Amino acid sequence: MKIILDAMGGDNAPGSVVRGALDAARAFEDITVVLVGREEAVKQELAGQAYDQSRIEIVPADEVIGMCDSPAAAIRKKKDSSMVVGMNLLSRGEGEIFISAGNTGALVTGGTLIVRRIDGVKRPAIATQLPTRTGSVLLVDAGANADCKPSYLAQFGVMGSVYMQKVMDVGEPKVGLVNIGGEEEKGSMLTQAAYGLMKESPVKFVGNAEGRDLLSGNFDVIVCDGFTGNIILKFLEGTAGVIMGTLKESILKSAMSKVGALFMKSAFRDLKKKFDYTEYGGALLLGLRGGVMKAHGSSDAKAIASAVKMARKFIVGGVVTAIGESIERAGDFGEEEEAQ
């Protein structure tokens, strides 16, 4: 199994990427890691580290796509960037998955243009795990498509369901539609139409998921357009921050509480862990002819190692093939497929 890594992507590249890759390669002897990026810089990070040289490859790429680069222009013009070179390797079959902590927009654009969609997939979607009371839930789409048609949402449900089966070992994933109100006729024009399609689709559709139930543990997959999904994803980060901040302020106000806080340390640690992206690996771009994974921009070595571990499960589970089969079985949901 070959896992291709964008050595130059993210705030802590290439150091964290290289160290995380080495950690993962030590943990799993059945993987080979391909580091794509500035050869000099990558070699410097490798120097002095102990590792199995037969399973660490370097593919040079001299350019870097920055966080502020315009996605379409960057993919078109920076042909020798680590991202473009890495995705070209993937599309030629010289690896099964590509991981980057870099520019999300460029990754989505490159995924569509270089890796390309599976036949029948209307739009690739970002799938990301959120913590729930009892485990986690997969949010699809977390931001790739700001404007969606009902058939896209129905396909997101199909793809998310395959992912949870193959990667998270959920037998029959419960799929919910993010909506306002519980009944079929509630919601926007988009969600009303999507409800009808999802009801008929080959997944275990369990109905609408209202805002307050998204993290309830009642769903394994929650489906929405990428605008709503991105707001949910980032709002969760913001809210967790405000709640923790409020608790901390209250604690500082009272000497009593300060003593209490010492006792509470382990509880806070558990909470932080639950909302810690490093535990969840990365977000997947589903619907492409190869695995494309987005790691968090501020990934440290541990987060990269988690991402590689999850990427390995993605390959072992045969997710790309399984999505292709499921999408074919699901049909086109009554809408013509469009060129993009």
Add this chain to the structure above:
Amino acid sequence: MKIILDAMGGDNAPGSVVRGALDAARAFEDITVVLVGREEAVKQELAGQAYDQSRIEIVPADEVIGMCDSPAAAIRKKKDSSMVVGMNLLSRGEGEIFISAGNTGALVTGGTLIVRRIDGVKRPAIATQLPTRTGSVLLVDAGANADCKPSYLAQFGVMGSVYMQKVMDVGEPKVGLVNIGGEEEKGSMLTQAAYGLMKESPVKFVGNAEGRDLLSGNFDVIVCDGFTGNIILKFLEGTAGVIMGTLKESILKSAMSKVGALFMKSAFRDLKKKFDYTEYGGALLLGLRGGVMKAHGSSDAKAIASAVKMARKFIVGGVVTAIGESIERAGDFGEEEEAQ
């Protein structure tokens, strides 16, 4: 000042509504409270209570609109319901604001059909306050309009800005557009177009508000379509629940933490207070020819009293007139007003 209350609305009606109304009437001698509902039931709740009879009126209404009634049908058919009777009083000028803890959809429908829109207002919107690090932020629209046009969003900004000035005493409210990404060209087709309109509108528009910044305190008003707003509102409730639940579980796991929890009680109390809807009164339906306020369905007497207090500020501030003036000044944002 006359404040009309739906005595039959909400989970704890009429008891909590009546008691909350009496508490508010005791606190503010310049208000008269009109209780609309089943006379017998309301009188029973009033029996044995000490209050100024000249400032508590009862208007009988024998029907009740339930939480599961279809909004449009209920408003059309239940002519003698507390909600329809109350809004008719408001539209005839026999009161300045109507408060209900009942069916939100019916309140929105009745607001549009009975109270009617201010000239030039395209859609009324639900405005509700969310807690931030430093205070609160007004979310508009929190759920009245699942599908919006760009001009609606621009108007929501204008109306929200007036509300924060007149009711919350914010001199020059900072208005943000809920969006994915910080730059003008980011987002859905709706938000891209709304950005352009809001930039030119007579409010202090400070740009996009991303999910993680909604509660940062950087904004006084955040504007979005009612689908997104409702997801945000309810997701906040759900997330606060998951975070508190996680902390409690961790605490129960460890005896050490259990001791700590005793010390932490006041910090938890502060946190709960911050996320407690009873502190925030109610949500306003902005854009109508009279005040229409939605109190939380599970309002207790304290929550109703808070709602009445906020309603009083709404009247004193002359919000309805001020919105009419601001909407006229803002123009129609280049779109024809449509009949609804």
